[in-house]
Structures are given as structure tokens and as C-alpha cells.
Amino acid sequence: MNLISYTKHKVLDHIRFYYHYLTNDRMKQHFKRFKTALNKKPDSVIKNELKQLKEYWDYIPTQYYTHDFYSLDCHLTLDEMKKYIPSYYFYKVIFPQYDNVKAVIPLIENKISMNKLFNNIGLQQSNIVVVKSDGKLTSFKNEELTSEKIGQMFNTLTCKKLFIKPVMGRGGKGIIIAKRTSEGYEYNDKKITYNYLQALSGDYVVEAAIEQHSYLDAVYSNSVNTLRAITVRNDDGSVDFIAATLRMGTAGREIDNSSAGGLLIGIDLNTGKGLRPFATYEFGIERYNKHPDSYFDFSLLEIPNWQVVKQQILITAQKLTQINLVGWDIALTEDGIKIIEANTLFGIDHTQAGVGGLKDYFVSGEPKFLKNIHNFKGK
Incomplete structure (x- = not known):
């Protein structure tokens, strides 16, 4: 990595940190815990640990706040703390060495593309029973599904739940979990039907729940x-x-x-x-x-x-x-x-x-x- 790339990473690390500090709810929670904690180590110890972690990684040690290293209940040694990778280093420095x-x-x-791959x-993947893409409802094998076919399919499924997932969702966000009733599958007292799925905004996959x-x-x-x-x-x-x-x-x-x-x-x-x-x-x-x-x-x-x-x-x-x-x-x-x-x-x-x-x-x-x-x- 040349000097220009090195300098760019250093600048981006700080921009990313302060941007998340101001806008990211998770980061805000970390610093709120830090500021309100009653059982923190002495300020001199915290300052020294942060300094040494910063010098060791050469990047902002966000892990110090994520995992509450400042707490008196944290019994990790400084060498053990150094094993924790800062988020910028992991996502922006390590990952590019492995994947584009x-x-x-x-x-x-x-x-959709993931499951096809x-x-x-x-x-051995999850069981996708309906794909909603570009306003069309199909099976995973791209068979067009009518209202009648979807009704028949849902009547024959034996799983207790359907997971209706946004195609580009992450972290469980936006998932609709429909439960089996005597009437079929329902969510918030609404039956999951062809029309229900069509009315959803965006692309989705409907998965039959796995029995763990x-x-x-x-x-x-x-x-x-x-x-x-x-x-x-x-x-x-x-x-x-x-x-x-x-x-x-x-x-x-x-x-x-x-x-x-x-x-x-x-x-x-x-x-x-x-x-x-x-x-x-x-x-x-x-x-x-x-x-x-x-x-x-x-x-x-x-x-x-x-x-x-x-x-x-x-x-x-x-x-x-x-x-x-x-x-x-x-x-x-x-x-x-x-x-x-x-x-x-x-x-x-x-x-x-x-x-x-x-x-x-x-x-x-x-x-x-x-x-x-x-x-x-x-x-």
C-alpha cells in the first residue's frame, strides 16, 4: 500500500468514525454507555489503553467502546484487547485482500440471486416457495404463480410459519412472519394471499419455516x-x-x-x-x-x-x-x-x-x- 493509499485510509477512518458518531444509532448507544457508565476505569488508564490500541492498529480503536473495555468489569489484559480488530481495519483493509x-x-x-447460486x-438451502420480483409472483423455478396456485400451495404447506423477506434486507429488518391458522397463513389478522404479496412494495422471497x-x-x-x-x-x-x-x-x-x-x-x-x-x-x-x-x-x-x-x-x-x-x-x-x-x-x-x-x-x-x-x- 503506497503513501497515497495509506493517507486516504487514515482520512476515511476519521470521516467514518465521526459520521457514525453523529448519525449511527448503534454508535450513539456505545458512547452513551461510555459516558453514563458508573464503574469506569480511572481516566488515566482509559487514556493510556486507547493510546496504545491506536498506536498498535494505527486506526481508531472503536472496539474499545463496542465491547466496553473501559469498564472495571472488563478483565482483559491490554495484549488481549489488541486481538480485537477495529471495524475500519476489518472492513476496509482486511476484506479487500480476500474479495472484491x-x-x-x-x-x-x-x-434471489444468492439462492439460485x-x-x-x-x-442445502432454505425452502423458497414464492419469489416476488419486478411485480411478478413465481416459484423459485420461475413458474408463474396465479392466485389459485398460491392458495393451493399455502393450503398444502405444513410449516408453522412463513418468512416473507425483502430481497435486499439485512439484519432481520423488514421481515414479515406469517403464522399458520385454520384459515391459512396470517400476519396482523390479514391472510397471506396473492393480492397481499402483490401489494407489498419491492421484491420479496417467501420461505417456508425450517424446523430446527x-x-x-x-x-x-x-x-x-x-x-x-x-x-x-x-x-x-x-x-x-x-x-x-x-x-x-x-x-x-x-x-x-x-x-x-x-x-x-x-x-x-x-x-x-x-x-x-x-x-x-x-x-x-x-x-x-x-x-x-x-x-x-x-x-x-x-x-x-x-x-x-x-x-x-x-x-x-x-x-x-x-x-x-x-x-x-x-x-x-x-x-x-x-x-x-x-x-x-x-x-x-x-x-x-x-x-x-x-x-x-x-x-x-x-x-x-x-x-x-x-x-x-x-x-
Whole structure:
């Protein structure tokens, strides 16, 4: 990376930070917690830790506020804090060494093209029953659907819920969850019909709900509790499975996204057990030894059939050759895994909240020397 690129990154890091500080609700929450916290470390300690993290990464250490390193309840050493990657460094410096983000986003951020890609390479994906695109309703195989056909299809489905998802939605936003009734599928007392779907603004996919493994149903039954699995393809073609968290809904919510208030717990990749005996949110350091709804004891967590699940995830990542750095959302069923979606630019705060700092998976030595990034290509 030449001097011009280096200077550009430094300027953009500061612009991004202050823009998010002023406009981003999540960033505002982080600084509100910081400003109102009553159990902060002494100011001199906070100032020194921020200074050393800034010098180490050469970028603004946003992770200090995301994960409440300033709290007296944070017992990480400074060396352990250094393992946490700042968001700008991850998204703008590391990612370009692996993928052309502008090129891969159309492949997997659009749920229609993503699922067609999955189907072509033989991945076990979610069950899309209706596609709404450019005002037309079709099956996933592009068969035109009439009002009568949709009515017949919904009458024969046995799933308890339909997930009606915006094609370009992220973080669970905009999802309509229709529940099975004696009249069919309904949302807010309205029956899901051809006309209902046509009236929606924009493009959508309608997915039949996945029946998750009974073990995960016992953890929390209102949502499908998915694995967020991170895989990396190296320059030699090998694929590594580097991190996983189990995501869980809370408070009766029917989605497990951490951005919607869900909990998460890091998974030990060797055993399938929890890395820690407690779950957290993706920000802050609040701990839950038991699920607040089901009272499931997280110290006893062990993903069922873990060795098989792990192997299936690796095979899945090996098949998706178009993308090298992926955050997978994976449902576990009695019969194996189902791919909900793949994410580029996946949430670094989420994964580091569950498994700790990811620095060593991407950088050997000091990160400010960019050539220490694995697979560094000078971008």
C-alpha cells in the first residue's frame, strides 16, 4: 500500500468514525454507555489503553467502546484487547485482500440471486416457495404463480410459519412472519394471499419455516437459532473454519439477529461446546448464565452432531468458490444443516463478542505493517 493509499485510509477512518458518531444509532448507544457508565476505569488508564490500541492498529480503536473495555468489569489484559480488530481495519483493509466486495455483493446480498447460486452448486438451502420480483409472483423455478396456485400451495404447506423477506434486507429488518391458522397463513389478522404479496412494495422471497433441531428448540423455541460460521479461503485454495457463534432470539422475538436484541455465545470449534459458560449481546459486557426466557443453562451447551456439522460447513464453503471470506447463517435440523444465507462484510463486533479478538486469524505480527495481513495483495 503506497503513501497515497495509506493517507486516504487514515482520512476515511476519521470521516467514518465521526459520521457514525453523529448519525449511527448503534454508535450513539456505545458512547452513551461510555459516558453514563458508573464503574469506569480511572481516566488515566482509559487514556493510556486507547493510546496504545491506536498506536498498535494505527486506526481508531472503536472496539474499545463496542465491547466496553473501559469498564472495571472488563478483565482483559491490554495484549488481549489488541486481538480485537477495529471495524475500519476489518472492513476496509482486511476484506479487500480476500474479495472484491462490489463484485460479490450482487451475488449474495440479493436473496434471489444468492439462492439460485446455492442451488446451482448444490447447497442445502432454505425452502423458497414464492419469489416476488419486478411485480411478478413465481416459484423459485420461475413458474408463474396465479392466485389459485398460491392458495393451493399455502393450503398444502405444513410449516408453522412463513418468512416473507425483502430481497435486499439485512439484519432481520423488514421481515414479515406469517403464522399458520385454520384459515391459512396470517400476519396482523390479514391472510397471506396473492393480492397481499402483490401489494407489498419491492421484491420479496417467501420461505417456508425450517424446523430446527429439538436441542436448539429447548434453548429457545420462538426463533430458529442459527450458527454464524466464519470461513476463509486461502490463496492456496484451502478453506479454514475460523469461528462460530450460536445466535438466539429473546423476549418472545421470532428472529435471532443480534441487531434485533438477540443473544450470542461463542462455540468451541473442537468440541461444539460453548467457549464460555455465558451468553452476551454483540456489544457491551452484560452476561447471561441462563437464557432469560427458557432458562437454558449455557454452561451445558453442546451443539448436537458437531463433528458432522463442522464438516458440512467446510464442504459448503469449499463449494462456494466465488467468495473467500464469508459469514454463514446456518440452521441446524435433525437431518443436517440448512443455509439461510451467506454474508460478505459480516458483523465483526458480533463474532468478536462471542469468541474474542480475531486478529491472529488475519494478521501475523503487528497490524500496522500491512504486509503482515495473511494473503496480502497490496490493496
